[in-house]
Amino acid sequence: DAGVIQSPRHEVTEMGQEVTLRCKPISGHDYLFWYRQTMMRGLELLIYFNNNVPIDDSGMPEDRFSAKMPNASFSTLKIQPSEPRDSAVYFCASTNRPTGAFFGQGTRLTVV
Amino acid sequence: AQTVTQSQPEMSVQEAETVTLSCTYDTSENNYYLFWYKQPPSRQMILVIRQEAYKQQNATENRFSVNFQKAAKSFSLKISDSQLGDTAMYFCAFMLGGGADGLTFGKGTHLIIQP
Numbered sequence: 001d002a003g004v005i006q007s008p009r010h011e012v013t014e015m016g017q018e019v020t021l022r023c024k025p026i027s028g029h030d031y032l033f034w035y036r037q038t039m040m041r042g043l044e045l046l047i048y049f050n051n052n053v054p055i056d057d058s059g060m061p062e063d064r065f066s067a068k069m070p071n072a073s074f075s076t077l078k079i080q081p082s083e084p085r086d087s088a089v090y091f092c093a094s095t096n097r098p099t100g101a102f103f104g105q106g107t108r109l110t111v112v
Numbered sequence: 113a114q115t116v117t118q119s120q121p122e123m124s125v126q127e128a129e130t131v132t133l134s135c136t137y138d139t140s141e142n143n144y145y146l147f148w149y150k151q152p153p154s155r156q157m158i159l160v161i162r163q164e165a166y167k168q169q170n171a172t173e174n175r176f177s178v179n180f181q182k183a184a185k186s187f188s189l190k191i192s193d194s195q196l197g198d199t200a201m202y203f204c205a206f207m208l209g210g211g212a213d214g215l216t217f218g219k220g221t222h223l224i225i226q227p
Contacts, residue, residue: 030211031211031214033214033215035215042217042219042220043203043217045213045214045215045216048214050211056213056214089155091157093157093215095207095211095215100145100147100159100162100207101147101159101205101207101214101215102159103149103156103157103158105155105156106155106156106157108155
């Protein structure tokens with residue numbers, strides 16, 4: 001398996017624009033997580049899915065953030081409209097629990 | 113909610129030395145997993161080692177081993193014969209057995225291996 005695949009690796013956008021981050025989890029994993037990493041707050045869980053169903057989105061900071069998982073092999077995290085304070089590294093991870101969560105390489109988002 | 117605490121923001125040791133990173137956690141659950149992740153400057157999150165709470169035997173992966181003290185809710189990582197490539201952020205993480213609440217991370221320890 002190629003591991004968790006995220007795209008893009010880097011994204012620079014202007015304030016107010018829509019941003020969509022993409023993730024392909026490892027095949028067979030039933031949980032998918034979206035995390036945000038900043039220097040100030042560390043690693044924060046934004047939302048997670050179990051068998052494609054959103055279970056807990058209490059970590060999503062604002063209504064500007066939304067996430068979908070239309071099938072077992074694809075998930076998106078969308079920010080609309082984006083703001084400079086959304087600048088961070090966004091990670092997607094998947095797991096079947098006993099083995100631990102495996103992370104993608106992350107998307108570094110810069111909103112100017 | 114579960115919490116994970118790493119009390120050492122930064123550590124520095126000489127190459128080939130042994131170093132131990134500390135982690136404590138708090139939970140009222142009995143079925144859970146614990147992990148150590150390494151994040152080098154490339155920012156990739158790499159799973160180093162995992163421990164199932166129901167197993168008394170401490171996990172070992174080559175130069176990496178853990179000291180799991182369930183009653184004390186302690187989960188330290190020992191790196192033997194440290195190498196320059198071990199320089200990275202190390203995160204302790206907790207996950208409930210059912211997967212609920214995702215992975216809860218500590219704030220991390222920045223480990224520097226000096227030549």
